[in-house]
Amino acid sequence: MPSLSAVTGWSMAGIAAIGAAVAGDLPSQLPNAGTPAPQMPAEDDMGRPKPLELPKDVEAKLAGIDKAKVDFLKSGVTGRYVEKDALFARIRTGKPEEISAYIDAMQALHAQVEFKAGRDVAAIPLDTRSPWFNAWKARRPNSMDPKRDVGPIELTRYVGGWGGGFATFAGAPVAMTPEDLKAGKVDVAIVGAPLDMGSGWRNAIDGPRAMRMTGGAGGNDMYSMINPNAALKIVDYGDIAIDQNSTERSVDHVRAMVAEIARTGAIPIVIGGDHSLEYPNVAAAADVHGKGNVGVIHFDSHYDIGRGRVHLLDHGQPVYRVINEGHVRASDYIQVGLRARGPDLETFGWMRNKGMRYHTMVEVEKWGWDKVMARALKEARGSTKKLWISFDVDVLDPAFMPGTGTPVPGGLTMREAQPIMRNLCAENDIAGIDIVEVAPYLDTSYKTALNSNFLLNACLAGIAMRKKGLKPGYLNPVSVDHGLDSYYGKKN
Numbered sequence: 001m002p003s004l005s006a007v008t009g010w011s012m013a014g015i016a017a018i019g020a021a022v023a024g025d026l027p028s029q030l031p032n033a034g035t036p037a038p039q040m041p042a043e044d045d046m047g048r049p050k051p052l053e054l055p056k057d058v059e060a061k062l063a064g065i066d067k068a069k070v071d072f073l074k075s076g077v078t079g080r081y082v083e084k085d086a087l088f089a090r091i092r093t094g095k096p097e098e099i100s101a102y103i104d105a106m107q108a109l110h111a112q113v114e115f116k117a118g119r120d121v122a123a124i125p126l127d128t129r130s131p132w133f134n135a136w137k138a139r140r141p142n143s144m145d146p147k148r149d150v151g152p153i154e155l156t157r158y159v160g161g162w163g164g165g166f167a168t169f170a171g172a173p174v175a176m177t178p179e180d181l182k183a184g185k186v187d188v189a190i191v192g193a194p195l196d197m198g199s200g201w202r203n204a205i206d207g208p209r210a211m212r213m214t215g216g217a218g219g220n221d222m223y224s225m226i227n228p229n230a231a232l233k234i235v236d237y238g239d240i241a242i243d244q245n246s247t248e249r250s251v252d253h254v255r256a257m258v259a260e261i262a263r264t265g266a267i268p269i270v271i272g273g274d275h276s277l278e279y280p281n282v283a284a285a286a287d288v289h290g291k292g293n294v295g296v297i298h299f300d301s302h303y304d305i306g307r308g309r310v311h312l313l314d315h316g317q318p319v320y321r322v323i324n325e326g327h328v329r330a331s332d333y334i335q336v337g338l339r340a341r342g343p344d345l346e347t348f349g350w351m352r353n354k355g356m357r358y359h360t361m362v363e364v365e366k367w368g369w370d371k372v373m374a375r376a377l378k379e380a381r382g383s384t385k386k387l388w389i390s391f392d393v394d395v396l397d398p399a400f401m402p403g404t405g406t407p408v409p410g411g412l413t414m415r416e417a418q419p420i421m422r423n424l425c426a427e428n429d430i431a432g433i434d435i436v437e438v439a440p441y442l443d444t445s446y447k448t449a450l451n452s453n454f455l456l457n458a459c460l461a462g463i464a465m466r467k468k469g470l471k472p473g474y475l476n477p478v479s480v481d482h483g484l485d486s487y488y489g490k491k492n
């Protein structure tokens with residue numbers, strides 16, 4: 001009898017993980033058991049061409065054609081340029097000289113497409129003579145500024161009323177240095193990262209600006225009746241410097257800055273910026289808390305495990321890069337809200353073989369949001385590790401988030417997104433959060449920034465609930481039941 005792994009295509013490690021999960025009575029830990037994964041090799045060669053088997057009659061038609069050309073067809077790389085059935089039809093109906101010319105054309109195309117040393121530029125050159133080479137990220141020494149006491153700086157001018165002074169995230173005081181965070185015993189440092197090269201329709205550069213200018217992030221959360229601004233020490237940590245001509249140059253600095261915040265004990269909340277940021281953010285959390293000690297819950301309509309692209313990072317590839325560099329185990333990744341054109345079956349197979357947990361909108365369609373949310377929350381809770389929440393606002397329906405680079409219909413509502421964010425933050429030891437892909441100028445109504453701020457408020461309320469020792473799912477009796485035990489006819 002063939003082994004189970006031979007039958008299903010699952011790796012032995014995957015099978016062992018299932019066994020452990022069953023023994024531990026934690027079905028949500030299963031790497032998507034039930035049906036076998038799509039055919040996937042054990043190793044990580046997703047996207048590599050597979051040899052093409054030629055039907056007998058096609059092989060016969062190629063009898064007079066040069067062997068090197070036939071071998072080229074059999075290598076399978078032609079699959080990038082023409083569907084195999086269309087290729088076979090062309091061979092079946094063509095004259096030998098036509099077939100030969102057709103293969104020549106494909107070989108010529110192939111030679112242009114792949115990298116060729118000596119012909120192609122392998123790295124993007126920079127002008128190292130520039131006097132400003134590192135100036136964009138060089139920090140101004142504190143001693144160049146007038147002397148001041150360290151700690152958060154309040155920028156509101158007035159004692160009461162609405163606003164006044166300067167716009168900050170959640171109306172919080174500002175902090176400039178790690179010493180400010182430490183001196184202020186800051187719980188949460190909200191920081192902008194206006195990275196904008198990796199997105200679709202761009203404008204994520206204005207995400208932080210728009211969220212500072214728009215209300216909703218600060219103030220009382222009616223569900224818990226907690227005002228996070230009072231319950232937590234929150235600061236606006238300014239924006240992280242970005243080289244707007246290079247994602248790669250930018251993300252190293254983002255990683256250093258996010259780690260700097262986390263090392264003080266404050267929770268970093270990064271306001272993007274495009275979703276390339278998930279890579280430096282999560283890597284920074286792993287730098288501070290240890291590789292493999294951080295799990296990630298990724299809200300997105302997209303899977304973001306793109307790979308094999310020319311640039312090693314854009315907003316569709318951060319998850320792959322995080323996993324590939326070993327900052328987080330694939331099995332510690334939970335994805336919620338997927339519904340875009342990808343992944344294809346091969347990539348779903350890769351995700352399953354790696355033990356990733358994913359919750360598509362197809363799953364929501366079948367089981368309903370409540371069940372899927374409960375499962376995702378249980379999976380997040382099942383880990384003893386710290387949790388990073390990476391929230392791409394395009395997980396919401398474009399009705400709520402029209403201002404985002406790659407909107408996809410059929411997404412979450414705000415009433416679905418707010419409780420899961422509040423509960424995740426109330427239940428878990430949060431390593432950090434990012435809210436990304438807010439592109440406010442694509443939305444003349446400004447509701448994208450407003451809704452993003454209300455999600456940020458739900459996170460802050462959840463963090464405050466945890467600090468106060470309130471149970472996840474807690475709803476204040478006054479706002480839920482008039483403060484009466486029997487308001488709806490039964491004791492709560």
Ligand SMILES: [Mn+2]
Pocket residue numbers: 275300302304315392
């Ligand atoms: Mn994304």
